[in-house]
Amino acid sequence: MTPDEFRKAGHELIELIADYREQVADMPVRSSAAVGEVLRQMPESAPIEAEPASNVIKDVENLLLPHLTHWQHPSFHAYFPANAELSSVLGDLLSSGLGQLGLNWQSSPPLTEVEQVTCDWLRQALGLSVDWQGVIQDTASTATLVALLCAREKSTGFAQMSDGVRTCGELVVYSSQQAHSSIMKASLLAGFGQNSVRACAVNADFSIDVHALAEMIEQDLAAGRKPCAIVGCTGTTAITAMDDIEQLAQLAEIYNCWLHVDGAMAGSAMILPEMRHLWQGVEQADSIVINPHKWLGTVFDCSVYYVRDVEHLVRVMSTNPSYLQTSADGQAPNYRDWGIPLGRRFRAMKLWWLLRCEGVSGLQQRLRRDIDNARWLAQQIEQAEHWRLIAPVALQTVCIIHEPPHITTAEQLDNHTQSWCEAINSSGEAMLTPATITENDGETRWMVRVSIGALKTERLHIEHLWQVLQKSVAGQL
Ligand SMILES: Cc1ncc(COP(=O)(O)O)c(C=O)c1O
Structure with a gap:
């Protein structure tokens, strides 16, 4: 062409x-x-x-x-909001069109320096201190893998440079029963082994039960195992539960564990000063991942991984073949040493365009609108007969169940939930995600997630959704 x-x-x-x-x-x-x-x-x-x-x-x-x-339909309420802003689409187009590839600073100085700038702009927007430095990874799954590799190497005193983990005893990773599947995947890929990955019980609000976690750690210590990493979540996938990061940080300090904060979805909300209490204590963590490619509006794929100890990260990740060495080494970051791939896209471009064309205050306004809409829907659910909120609404996800009196068994209720959700999805009126949750009564049941945050979703769409929900349970769709 x-x-x-x-x-x-x-x-x-x-x-x-x-x-x-x-x-x-x-x-x-x-x-x-x-x-x-x-x-x-x-x-x-x-x-x-x-x-x-x-x-x-x-x-x-x-x-x-x-x-x-x-995904860009105003009634798209499935999974999570993603890929939204057209300003970011332009950045992505430009990133491909310029045909740049980052191997080292020299291979594309702006690729490195725009990444430095945007990660730092985002850090400031999130209210994180200057102690953090960011790098763009493709996804949160990769960032979490990097975090656990760093945790493993810290615990073992850089066993990767000698015998690997086989002589280091049993290292253990802790997260909650609500943690994303990427935590297990990263743990397995980092060599921890399924028997050394603990899914801790949760509290009534589905946050990790810190006392249960402390007990688990003590039991592992007593059995001669070595606590290595704790993964806390700011916004779990199914219901946006918020782990108490401050308490997790205390445990991480006591037991000398790496603390990684998975803020893939809800991390974006930290551009709102009034929401930062949700990850109180984050400054004591070792690493954080946030997905601007979700609610923030950057196009896929763009996960920002923040660390406090860059030297440690580079020590774990770096390779330094002669053909990649340049005279700029040591003066500018070589981002290939901050993650897994060698060749890097100009991913920062789409975040740079987003931040410049929308402005932090534009993004804040949109997120606040979505939170207001979620609260409005939650209110309707709370006030309506036979509907129930199945979890607290921390941000923009509303998890609901409809329990009509004529349904008496758990199986009937699950069938009812799945059938009204499918009726909505196949009608094309809206799209929602059914998911299971284990409630405080110990029962695992199906519920429906309403994830609010498509770019074009306004109150009128949520009002329409509420009508659609009521029609669907009445068999009128
Ligand atoms: C809490 C949480 N962590 C991690 C992930 C994985 O994100 P990614 O697709 O960027 O790997 C998700 C995705 O939904 C998530 O909700």
Whole structure:
């Protein structure tokens, strides 16, 4: 493709994206595609002869767009909000268009320095002290893996440089029963082994039970095991529970454990000074991960990993082959030594565009709007007969259950929950996520998560959702 062909097709594509965003609210939220429906309409092999870009654009319009699940729909309340702001889309486009690759500072000085600047701007916006330095990873899963590798190496006095962990005794990682699956995955990949990963019991508000955690640690110590890392969560995935980071920090200090804070989803809310009490104590942690590619509005993928001890991080992660050495080494960060991949995208560009074009106050306003909307819905649920909030509403996720009196068994209730949720999702009116939760009575039951925070979601959409919820349980959808 020549630059001139790129210009022409690029203009068309930008128009297509802008039209899509303007019209998305008129489409059914969830895709009704059958498995393989898109696949079957595509040729089995790549074209031998070049096609004009206009052919590809036609297929995007006719084959892909009609089958999308619309994450940017104002009634998208599934999973979590993501990929939203068009300013960030422009940054992403530019990042690819400039064709930059970060291997060391020299390979693209702006790639490194924009990353330094944006991570620091975000640090300030989050109210974190100057003790923290950030680096962009692809996802929170990777950042947590990096954190646990750093924890392992701290506990073992850099066993990776000698015999590895096999002579270091049994190292243990602690998190809560509500922790994201990425904590287990990272623990396994970092070599801890499933038997050495503890899922601690939770309190009534689903935060980690710190007393139970302390007991667990004592038992491990008594059995000759070595507590290594505690992963606390600021905003668990299912219900946005908030672990008490301050208390976890105290335990981490007593037992000499690494403290990693998983703020993948709710970390974005810390740009609101009034929400920072939710991660009180975070300054005592060793590492934090926040996903600007979720609620903050940056396009995927952009996870910022903050650490206090960069020297330790680099010691764990660095390799220094001769062909990557330059005269700038030591004067500027080589971000390849702050994470796993060598080659790095210009990911900071999309965060830079977001922060500049939306401004911190614009982002704050949007998040506050979403929190208000979540509180409004929570109020309706609390006041309505037979509806129940299944967990406190800390931010923008509202977890609900409908318990009509004619339903008497747990199985019937689960069927009812899944069926009204599916009725909504297949109607295209809104999209919600069903999930299980173990409540304080010890019963594990299905509930429905309403995640509020798509860019275009206003109060009127939440009012509409409340109507849709009531219709669905009455069998009127
Ligand atoms: C609390 C929490 N941690 C980690 C993750 C994993 O995020 P990622 O997809 O960036 O790996 C999620 C994703 O939903 C999450 O909610």
